[in-house]
Every structure is written in structure tokens, then in C-alpha cells.
Amino acid sequence: MISGIVYLVGAGPGDPGLITMKGLNCIRKASVIVYDRLASPKLLAYASPDAEIIYVGKSPDRHAMKQHEINQLLVEKAKDGNIVTRLKGGDPFVFGRGGEEAEELVENGIRFEVVPGITSAVAVPAYAGIPVTHRDATSNFAVITGNEDPTKEESNIAWDKIATGIGTLVFLMGMGNLPHISEKLIQHGRSPKTPVALVRWGTRPEQRSLVGTLENIADKAKEADFRNPAIILVGEVVKLRDKLSWFENKPLFGKQVLVTRSRQQASALSRRIEELGGEPYEFPTIQVTAADDYTPLDNAIKNLSSYRWVIFTSVNGVKYFFKRLKILNKDVRELHGVKICAIGPKTREELESFGLLVDYVPGEYRAEQIVAGLKGNVQPGDKVLLPRADIARKILPQALAEMGANVEEVTTYKTILGAGDAGKVIEKLKQKELHVLTFTSSSTVRNFVKLLDVDNLNELLQDVVVASIGPITSNTARELGIDVTVEAKEYTIRGLVEAVMQTDSRD
Ligand code: SAH
Numbered sequence: 001m002i003s004g005i006v007y008l009v010g011a012g013p014g015d016p017g018l019i020t021m022k023g024l025n026c027i028r029k030a031s032v033i034v035y036d037r038l039a040s041p042k043l044l045a046y047a048s049p050d051a052e053i054i055y056v057g058k059s060p061d062r063h064a065m066k067q068h069e070i071n072q073l074l075v076e077k078a079k080d081g082n083i084v085t086r087l088k089g090g091d092p093f094v095f096g097r098g099g100e101e102a103e104e105l106v107e108n109g110i111r112f113e114v115v116p117g118i119t120s121a122v123a124v125p126a127y128a129g130i131p132v133t134h135r136d137a138t139s140n141f142a143v144i145t146g147n148e149d150p151t152k153e154e155s156n157i158a159w160d161k162i163a164t165g166i167g168t169l170v171f172l173m174g175m176g177n178l179p180h181i182s183e184k185l186i187q188h189g190r191s192p193k194t195p196v197a198l199v200r201w202g203t204r205p206e207q208r209s210l211v212g213t214l215e216n217i218a219d220k221a222k223e224a225d226f227r228n229p230a231i232i233l234v235g236e237v238v239k240l241r242d243k244l245s246w247f248e249n250k251p252l253f254g255k256q257v258l259v260t261r262s263r264q265q266a267s268a269l270s271r272r273i274e275e276l277g278g279e280p281y282e283f284p285t286i287q288v289t290a291a292d293d294y295t296p297l298d299n300a301i302k303n304l305s306s307y308r309w310v311i312f313t314s315v316n317g318v319k320y321f322f323k324r325l326k327i328l329n330k331d332v333r334e335l336h337g338v339k340i341c342a343i344g345p346k347t348r349e350e351l352e353s354f355g356l357l358v359d360y361v362p363g364e365y366r367a368e369q370i371v372a373g374l375k376g377n378v379q380p381g382d383k384v385l386l387p388r389a390d391i392a393r394k395i396l397p398q399a400l401a402e403m404g405a406n407v408e409e410v411t412t413y414k415t416i417l418g419a420g421d422a423g424k425v426i427e428k429l430k431q432k433e434l435h436v437l438t439f440t441s442s443s444t445v446r447n448f449v450k451l452l453d454v455d456n457l458n459e460l461l462q463d464v465v466v467a468s469i470g471p472i473t474s475n476t477a478r479e480l481g482i483d484v485t486v487e488a489k490e491y492t493i494r495g496l497v498e499a500v501m502q503t504d505s506r507d
Contacts, residue, residue, distance in 0.1 A: 004031075004078040006105055008098045010091040010117015011039035013124055015203035019043060023087075023115045030085035032077045034070065038089025038120075038229060040204075052082075067097055071104040078110045091119040095145060095172050119143070121170045124202030124231045128209050129245030130238055137236040138167020146174015146181055146232060163188035168235035175228045179218040185234065186214055195238035200230035205254065205279035207247065211238060250277025251501045255435040258425065260444040262286040262418065265315070269438065272497050281434065283425050284418035285447035288316050291390060296410040297324055300385055304334040307408075308382040311341040311370065313392065318342075318350040320412040321387045332356060339377070341370060344492060364491065371399040380404025390414040391443065393472075415443055422451040429460040436465040436500055440493070442476035449480050457481065465503045469496045 007026040012018030019027075019040075027033065027046045035044070037057035044053055054073065056065040065073070077084045092098030092114060105112045121143040125132050132141040142162055148155060162169060163185045174181055175198070186192050192215035200208045212220045214234065220226075247253065255278045259266045263284045270280035291297070300307075301324060312318050325331060332354055339359045342348040348358045360377070362369035378384065384405045386397060389412070397407045428434045439445045445468075454460065458481060466484050468474040470491035474484045486503050488495030 003110060004080065004082040004084060006074050006078050006084045006086055006101075006110060006112040007115055008086050008092045008101060008112060009088065009115040010096075010119070011035070011043055011087045011089055012118045013090050013120035013127075013203045014038070014040050014201060015123075015127075016040045016042040018118045018123060018203060020115060020117065023117060026085045026115060027087065029083055031082045032084045033087060034073060034077075034084065035087040036064070036089065039087040043087065067100060071101055074101060075104060075108045075110060078105070079108075088117070089120065090123075091117040094119045094121060094143060120202060120229075120231060121172060124199045125170065125197070125233050125237075127203045127207060127247040128197060128199045128233075129241040129243075129247070130197060130233060131240060131244070132168050132170065132233075132237060134237050134240060137240070140166055141168035141170060141235075142166045143170045143172065144174075146171035146177050148177070150177055150180040157184075159184045160188045163190040168233065168237050171232040171234070173228070174232045175221070175226070175230050178221055178232060181232060182214045182218055190214060190234070194234055195236065197233045197238045197241060198226055198230050199233065200226060200228075202231065203247075205256070205277070209241075209248065211241065247277065252276040252278030255279065256281050256428070256433055257436040257438060257500065258283055258434050259438055260285045260448050261440050262288050262415070264288060265440075269440070269493050269497070272493065276497070276501065278436075281425075281428070283420040283422075283448075285420065285444050285451055286415045286441075287418050288413055288415055290320065291411040291414050293411070294324060296408075297321070297387060297412055298328060300387070300408060300410050301325055301328055301330065301334065304385075305337055306383055307338050307385045309339045309341055309374070309378065309405075310335065310385045310387065311343070311396070312347050312351060313343040313386070313388050313396070315346050315350045317388045317412050318347060318354075322354055324412065341374065343370060346492070368395065368399070370396060371403070374400070375403065378403050378405045381406060383408065385410065387412040417447050417450060420451065422453070426452060426454060426460065429464065432463060434464060436467055436503070437461070438467045438469075438496060438500065439473050439477060440469045440496065442473050445473060445477045445480060445482065449482070458483075465500065467496055467500045467503075469493075 009023045009026045024046060027043055030051050032052045033047055034054045034056055056070050058064040074084055074086055088096045088098060102112060122132055148157060171181055194214045196212050196214055196217040198210045198221055210220060210224055210226050252273060257273045257278050257280050259269050259280050259282045266282045273280040341360045342351055342358045348361050351358050360373055362373045382405050384400055384407050386409045397409050400407045466482055468477055468484045468487045470488055474487050477484050486499040488499045
């Protein structure tokens with residue numbers, strides 16, 4: 001068998017967006033991925049579904065794999081002919097022991113490549129609003145190991161030189177030795193008033209920072225129970241943070257937001273939350289699947305040109321309608337002469353993606369508004385087709401019928417209870433890890449309550465912001481005993497996010 005190859009890849013400091021394109025490609029093509037604690041697990045989503053994924057870091061139930069065992073693993077997997085991607089936090093050659101792994105590969109005659117990564121030593125300060133160099137403050141910086149045993153007789157660190165000879169000092173792996181580090185620097189001539197910043201889990205939504213001076217930072221850290229993984233940043237540049245802090249100032253920074261939409265629909269909301277500095281937690285309460293019986297829809301499709309209007313009330317409605325059209329070996333030409341209404345901009349976009357122009361989109365995205373807008377357009381006796389979910393509200397067909405329309409409702413898809421891990425959500429609520437819950441429809445609320453199935457829901461939701469997409473969803477929530485904290489003014493995802501931003505649940 002041809003022996004494989006090992007890519008030693010820097011995964012970046014935590015924000016998954018900070019991997020290089022080359023690194024991402026290595027994840028995509030790997031048949032084996034070996035990763036540890038500091039490499040963002042979110043990157044694994046890009047791995048091939050067949051890839052073998054091996055975690056070699058510490059976990060609650062076992063110790064981290066020893067370095068020689070990791071080396072051995074890489075060699076074996078490569079010898080088996082695999083494409084092995086060894087994913088390491090930050091840069092593989094900056095205190096990543098990547099050098100040792102590479103040596104072992106060379107000794108075993110295994111091909112390898114190194115894909116450098118963005119090191120935490122530079123990126124974490126950047127996300128804390130601290131440039132490691134600055135014309136006014138310093139012209140150099142050093143990255144130093146902080147885990148040298150302080151009782152060691154002969155230090156490998158030239159404390160006398162770095163204390164005064166270098167402007168910005170970045171210590172990695174140093175939290176356990178913080179008192180020792182500050183002491184050494186002061187001892188060797190650095191001013192006790194030198195600013196110091198500690199940044200934990202930098203570039204991630206959990207990022208936390210603590211600022212002090214060489215003389216007080218150790219006490220402050222102890223008081224705040226500030227732990228690894230964190231960097232210690234020493235130097236005048238720390239002061240720039242007051243002006244340049246940007247990540248921690250994002251509107252949703254530090255907030256975990258529950259997304260209850262179906263998996264297919266969650267991503268737009270999740271992405272927006274991330275952009276605003278929040279951390280989405282997806283708990284799909286709804287699953288969208290095909291309807292049980294397509295006879296009514298098939299009949300309608302066979303007679304499409306007999307309808308005056310087709311009204312689409314959701315993106316899913318459009319998707320499943322066109323799926324069916326295709327199964328019946330037909331295409332958009334069947335809609336010739338039929339007027340099309342979309343309930344909102346997303347539904348319109350979906351229709352446009354099929355090359356259709358939409359005749360009417362109501363200003364407010366509710367059934368009541370559709371009816372108002374169609375008045376004058378729909379004549380008594382006109383046939384109106386409503387392809388939609390099995391559980392859709394009756395108000396729209398009723399109102400259309402009152403206008404004299406001949407309404408036909410056909411089921412295009414059905415929604416069932418999502419299969420998310422409710423136990424985990426309950427645990428997160430108990431631990432106060434979730435700050436905001438978002439509900440984008442009545443069924444997301446109903447299913448959320450059903451899935452959690454607890455007696456003390458109100459108690460669990462005490463400190464949580466509950467955000468609803470509109471009055472109908474809010475009503476359903478209230479009926480189920482959930483207090484709605486904020487409601488979107490515009491009944492869209494954008495409106496919902498706006499509403500969430502108006503609240504400050506952090507305190
Ligand atoms: N190769 C890595 C460093 C590995 S040593 C790199 O280039 O970033 C591990 C140390 O890196 C941790 O103890 C901590 O000091 C630092 N570190 C890595 N990721 C970090 C993060 N997201 N936030 C804060 N410190 C981090």
C-alpha cells in the first residue's frame with residue numbers, strides 16, 4: 001500500500017473563521033483528523049462524513065494522549081495509506097509541539113506538509129483590542145512560554161533581557177505561573193505599573209479579559225478565578241484596549257442564543273447571531289418532511305392554469321411545491337397566467353430562484369395583510385390555491401372565502417417534532433448558560449414546551465430573554481405560560497434579531 005501523508009495544520013486560535021484556506025482544504029480531504037482541545041471543534045463540520053475523527057486532548061473522563069502516543073498514531077495512520085490532518089490550535093510550530101511531530105514523521109519516512117495557522121499570541125490580543133506592536137508604544141514583541149517550572153535552577157528564559165529589552169511580552173501556557181512571571185519581570189527591572197491583560201478563550205464567544213498591572217494582576221486573577229487557556233500580555237500596548245476593544249463590544253457578545261427553527265432554516269439566524277458576537281445554540285424543535293398524501297397537490301398541479309392566484313406562505317411551501325412539480329415531470333411553465341403571491345421577502349426570494357416574478361408581497365408578513373392586499377384583485381368565484389403546511393392557520397383561507405374566492409388548500413409538507421437533545425437544553429438553562437431563546441413561529445414554541453416536558457418551565461426561564469417573531473407566536477407562548485420579553489417589530493428574522501439586540505440580558 002502507498003503510504004499516506006500528514007498535514008500539520010494550524011487551526012487558528014478558536015474562531016473557526018480564522019483557519020487558512022489551505023488548512024480548510026486539508027480538513028475537507030482528510031481520511032483521518034487528529035485534533036486537540038484548542039482547535040475549534042466547529043471546524044470538524046467540514047470533514048468528510050467518512051473521515052475518522054480522533055480527539056487526543058484532555059476530556060473529563062480521560063487524560064490527554066501522551067505526545068509520543070500522538071506521534072505514533074500519526075505514523076500508523078499515515079502508514080495505512082491515510083490522508084491525515086493533524087489539527088492544532090493556533091500555529092503548529094508555536095509551542096504546538098508540531099516540530100516534534102514533524103521530526104517523528106521524517107524519522108519514519110512519512111511525507112508531511114506544514115500549514116501555518118494564526119497563532120493565539122497575535123490573534124487573541126487583536127480580539128481583545130490590543131495590537132502587539134504600535135508605533136507609539138513598542139517596536140517589538142516576544143512570545144514566551146509561561147509554563148517553565150519556577151523552581152528550576154537554571155531558567156531557559158533570559159528574564160533580565162526580556163524584562164527591559166522587549167516592549168510587548170506574550171506568555172502562553174502561563175496562567176499557573178502568573179505570580180512567578182510578574183515577580184520575575186519586576187525583579188529584573190520592569191516597572192510594577194506596567195499594564196497587563198489576561199485573555200481567556202480568545203476569539204471565541206466565551207472570550208473574557210482582565211486588565212491590571214504587573215504588581216496586582218496575580219491577585220486580580222486569583223480573585224476572578226481566571227484560568228487557562230489564556231494568554232498573558234505585558235506592555236504599554238495594553239492601554240490601547242480602552243480605545244480599540246471591538247469584539248467584546250459587539251451587541252450580542254457573550255450571549256448564548258437558542259435557535260429553535262428547523263435545521264434547514266436555522267442557519268440564517270445562527271449566522272446573524274454570530275456576526276453580532278453571540279453564540280447560537282441550535283435546538284431544532286421542528287423537522288420538516290414530506291406530506292403523507294400528495295393526491296390533492298398533484299391534482300392542483302395538473303390544473304394549475306385554472307387558478308387565478310397561488311399564494312405561498314413559506315419558503316418550505318415553495319420548496320416542496322417545486323419538488324412535487326418536478327416529480328410530476330413538469331416545470332414553472334405550468335404557472336403561465338397564474339398570479340403569484342408570497343407572504344414575505346424570503347418566500348419571494350425562493351420563488352425568484354425558480355425564475356418567477358412575484359405579483360404581490362404584503363407590506364406586513366401576516367395572513368391578515370395578504371387578504372387586505374388582495375382585495376380588489378380577487379373577484380368572487382376566482383380560484384385561489386394555497387399550497388402549505390399541514391398545520392397552517394385557517395384565517396387566510398377563511399378570509400379569502402369571505403371575499404368570494406374559491407379557495408383550495410393543499411398540503412405540501414408537514415412538520416413533526418424535532419429530535420434535538422432536550423436534556424442538554426434543560427441542563428444549560430439550569431446552569432444559566434443560555435441567555436436568549438428565540439421563537440420564530442407558534443409551532444416552535446409548542447414543540448419547545450413539548451420537548452422539554454418539565455413542570456418548572458417558568459422557573460427555568462426566569463433569567464432568560466424570550467424573543468418572539470411576532471404577535472401570533474407571542475400569544476402562543478403566553479398561552480403556554482411563557483413570558484415573552486421582546487417581540488419583533490418587523491415579523492422577520494431581521495426584526496427578531498433587532499428585538500434581541502434591544503435587550504441586555506448579560507447582567
Ligand atoms: N500553537 C498554539 C499555542 C499552543 S500552547 C498557538 O499558536 O496559539 C497553548 C497555549 O496557547 C494556552 O495555554 C494559551 O496560553 C494559548 N492559547 C491558545 N489558544 C488560546 C485562546 N483561544 N485564548 C487564549 N489563549 C490561548
